Amino acid sequence: MAPPLLSVEGLQVQFHTRDGIVRAVDGVDYSVGRGETLGIVGESGSGKTVSSLALLRLVPPPARIAAGRVMFEGEDLLAKPERELGAIRGRRIAMVFQNPATSLNPIYSIGSQLGEILRWHEKLDRAAAEARILSLLDLVGITDPATRLRQYPHELSGGMKQRIGIARALLCNPALLLADEPTTALDVTIQAQILDLLADLRQRLGMAMVLVTHDMGVVARMADRITVMYAGRVCETASAATLFSAPRHPYTRALLESMPRIDHRYTGPRQLLPTIAGRPPGLLNPPAGCRFAARCPEAMAECRTTLPVETVVAPGHSVSCIRHGSQGIAA
Amino acid sequence: MGMLNYIARRLLFSLALLLGVSVILFALINAIGNPIEILLAERPGVTEEIIQSVSQYYGLDGSVTDRYFTWLGNLLRLDFGTSIIYNQPVGDMLWTFGLETLKIQIPGILLALALAVGASVLAATRQYSRIDFGVISGAMLGHSLPGFFFGIILILIFSYWLGWLPSYGAYSTRNLLWDSELADGLWHMVLPVGMLAFFNTATLTLLLRSSLVDVLRQDYITAARASGLPERRVVMGHALRNAVIPVLTYLGILFGLMLGTAPVTETVFTWPGLGALYIMAIQQLDYPLIMGETMIITVMLVGATLLTDIAYVAIDPRIRLG
Numbered sequence: 001m002a003p004p005l006l007s008v009e010g011l012q013v014q015f016h017t018r019d020g021i022v023r024a025v026d027g028v029d030y031s032v033g034r035g036e037t038l039g040i041v042g043e044s045g046s047g048k049t050v051s052s053l054a055l056l057r058l059v060p061p062p063a064r065i066a067a068g069r070v071m072f073e074g075e076d077l078l079a080k081p082e083r084e085l086g087a088i089r090g091r092r093i094a095m096v097f098q099n100p101a102t103s104l105n106p107i108y109s110i111g112s113q114l115g116e117i118l119r120w121h122e123k124l125d126r127a128a129a130e131a132r133i134l135s136l137l138d139l140v141g142i143t144d145p146a147t148r149l150r151q152y153p154h155e156l157s158g159g160m161k162q163r164i165g166i167a168r169a170l171l172c173n174p175a176l177l178l179a180d181e182p183t184t185a186l187d188v189t190i191q192a193q194i195l196d197l198l199a200d201l202r203q204r205l206g207m208a209m210v211l212v213t214h215d216m217g218v219v220a221r222m223a224d225r226i227t228v229m230y231a232g233r234v235c236e237t238a239s240a241a242t243l244f245s246a247p248r249h250p251y252t253r254a255l256l257e258s259m260p261r262i263d264h265r266y267t268g269p270r271q272l273l274p275t276i277a278g279r280p281p282g283l284l285n286p287p288a289g290c291r292f293a294a295r296c297p298e299a300m301a302e303c304r305t306t307l308p309v310e311t312v313v314a315p316g317h318s319v320s321c322i323r324h325g326s327q328g329i330a331a
Numbered sequence: 332m333g334m335l336n337y338i339a340r341r342l343l344f345s346l347a348l349l350l351g352v353s354v355i356l357f358a359l360i361n362a363i364g365n366p367i368e369i370l371l372a373e374r375p376g377v378t379e380e381i382i383q384s385v386s387q388y389y390g391l392d393g394s395v396t397d398r399y400f401t402w403l404g405n406l407l408r409l410d411f412g413t414s415i416i417y418n419q420p421v422g423d424m425l426w427t428f429g430l431e432t433l434k435i436q437i438p439g440i441l442l443a444l445a446l447a448v449g450a451s452v453l454a455a456t457r458q459y460s461r462i463d464f465g466v467i468s469g470a471m472l473g474h475s476l477p478g479f480f481f482g483i484i485l486i487l488i489f490s491y492w493l494g495w496l497p498s499y500g501a502y503s504t505r506n507l508l509w510d511s512e513l514a515d516g517l518w519h520m521v522l523p524v525g526m527l528a529f530f531n532t533a534t535l536t537l538l539l540r541s542s543l544v545d546v547l548r549q550d551y552i553t554a555a556r557a558s559g560l561p562e563r564r565v566v567m568g569h570a571l572r573n574a575v576i577p578v579l580t581y582l583g584i585l586f587g588l589m590l591g592t593a594p595v596t597e598t599v600f601t602w603p604g605l606g607a608l609y610i611m612a613i614q615q616l617d618y619p620l621i622m623g624e625t626m627i628i629t630v631m632l633v634g635a636t637l638l639t640d641i642a643y644v645a646i647d648p649r650i651r652l653g
């Protein structure tokens with residue numbers, strides 16, 4: 001079997017704060033094959049953004065990548081010198097950000113900020129760069145691209161800015177696109193358009209994608225495989241079909257149950273969707289055993305003292321829950 | 332709304348402002364009373380007739396409005412009148428002394444700007460490090476000490492103890508350094524420029540560093556890094572330009588008030604500039620000189636404000652020309 005395009009192994013990111021070490025990402029593993037879309041799901045604060053930024057060593061100052069490997073096209077990105085990593089950022093791996101309003105530089109025109117990146121990586125001359133940008137803007141569905149080139153971010157709508165953010169990521173034909181909640185900040189109708197655009201681009205350009213979201217509906221629609229994260233760790237990874245039909249981890253199941261379902265008739269005067277009681281644990285001093293133990297309906301006494309280790313329970317399906325076939329480390 | 336249109340409107344506003352200042356200045360100076368009476372008071376043998384003829388000589392016998400318009404008309408022709416004390420055209424004096432002031436003020440501010448950019452970049456890109464802490468502490472100290480303090484320290488070290496640099500004047504009265512006027516002038520500039528740079532760097536660094544720290548946290552900076560642009564370009568091209576925007580106002584004031592703050596520096600270093608001249612003019616009640624210099628200070632401030640407004644528009648496309 002060919003090695004995957006990207007494989008993340010034992011990734012740990014820690015924030016060194018005055019109060020102590022915040023273990024925002026604490027041993028995360030996943031992989032993405034060529035042309036594949038991996039959905040990463042988890043609630044707010046589960047470490048989705050920090051772990052994606054860590055792939056390109058872009059975690060913000062008090063954070064430090066404490067351990068792990070990020071193997072991409074046969075090389076460990078975490079061990080590469082900064083200069084060489086610069087040739088991967090934006091060229092082989094590109095990012096789309098959550099908030100289109102803040103992820104474009106307000107004082108440069110669209111043409112100049114996209115052109116700068118293209119000329120830096122590809123050493124194109126001005127005219128060639130402009131031609132490529134125009135064709136990309138057209139590809140991401142921007143009308144009248146020649147006018148947009150001369151406009152500034154504040155002159156464009158949110159949806160348009162996100163399309164430009166996507167075009168920026170595609171400038172150098174990356175093998176992998178990291179999209180961190182690319183639709184969360186947009187209106188519902190625009191969200192659907194952007195997701196369609198991403199699905200379409202992925203097919204046309206054959207690139208792999210890591211799609212980070214807290215929305216099960218989004219991954220259901222977009223992902224080939226899904227990784228569920230909770231409090232800085234991975235709960236479960238499986239193909240989209242398996243995860244929705246045969247979830248194993250109690251957290252995954254709770255997440256799925258809290259989704260409204262189109263094939264379910266909500267009867268009775270007031271039937272509410274089930275929710276997951278409680279809040280995620282603080283990551284400053286995370287509990288010793290399973291991170292989900294305090295909220296888990298199936299928790300046993302052992303769960304509080306044993307840290308579950310991600311274990312393959314079926315081909316392409318791995319789980320970290322000691323009740324559902326995982327090994328554990330006594331804490 | 333075009334840029335030229337905007338500049339034209341700002342220019343018009345500035346002129347109106349200057350006109351307003353000229354009226355106030357004229358009213359205030361007249362409120363003091365007839366300068367001839369004050370100057371000649373307590374002198375033996377001064378009769379009413381003498382006062383009257385001298386007043387007439389200086390054109391002080393007309394009505395207030397007549398005098399104002401005469402004065403304004405002369406101003407517009409760059410005729411500032413004749414200094415009472417020095418008996419020279421005020422315009423010539425302002426020019427000569429003004430050049431001496433600009434000679435130390437402009438290099439002082441530019442040097443401060445360069446130092447502040449360097450220090451802020453060094454500190455902000457290493458937030459919470461020892462370097463950052465050192466820069467903040469140094470800037471805080473410099474910001475809270477009065478400007479002349481540095482001047483005195485510099486004189487103490489480089490003139491008094493080491494004897495390397497002159498502590499007063501703009502030129503040597505006898506032997507020029509290396510027999511060269513240029514070398515001698517530069518030699519005299521070192522300490523005053525040093526004091527101005529020192530003093531201005533501190534506040535500028537505080538402002539610029541905190542602005543830069545804020546900008547470096549923005550998504551578009553992470554996005555620029557994620558696009559593979561080298562760190563130097565991300566910081567100097569993307570971050571610094573955004574960080575300068577909130578500091579522009581302060582820079583404008585610094586340039587605008589350069590003549591207004593000159594008296595301090597020029598007193599410490601006995602520098603023959605507008606600041607020193609202003610103090611003498613006030614002490615000796617040299618009316619034409621006081622008024623001419625006050626107008627020049629105002630023009631500088633209004634001009635700097637105008638330039639600041641234009642700089643904002645040039646740097647930040649979000650500003651609507653309204």
Ligand SMILES: Nc1ncnc2c1ncn2[C@@H]1O[C@H](COP(=O)(O)OP(=O)(O)OP(=O)(O)O)[C@@H](O)[C@H]1O
Pocket residue numbers: 015017022024042043044045046047048049050051062214283
């Ligand atoms: N500056 C910081 N200092 C300390 N801890 C931080 C800091 N920034 C983030 N964290 C920690 O990192 C954890 C993960 O944050 P991250 O932004 O990756 O979450 P996320 O899964 O992307 O959430 P969201 O859905 O809200 O975007 C947070 O729970 C928080 O504990």
Ligand code: SF4
Pocket residue numbers: 249250251290291292293294296297298299300303308320321322323324
């Ligand atoms: S390990 Fe225990 S607490 Fe954790 S998810 Fe499984 S059953 Fe629940």
Ligand SMILES: [Mg+2]
Pocket residue numbers: 048049050180181
């Ligand atoms: Mg996030």
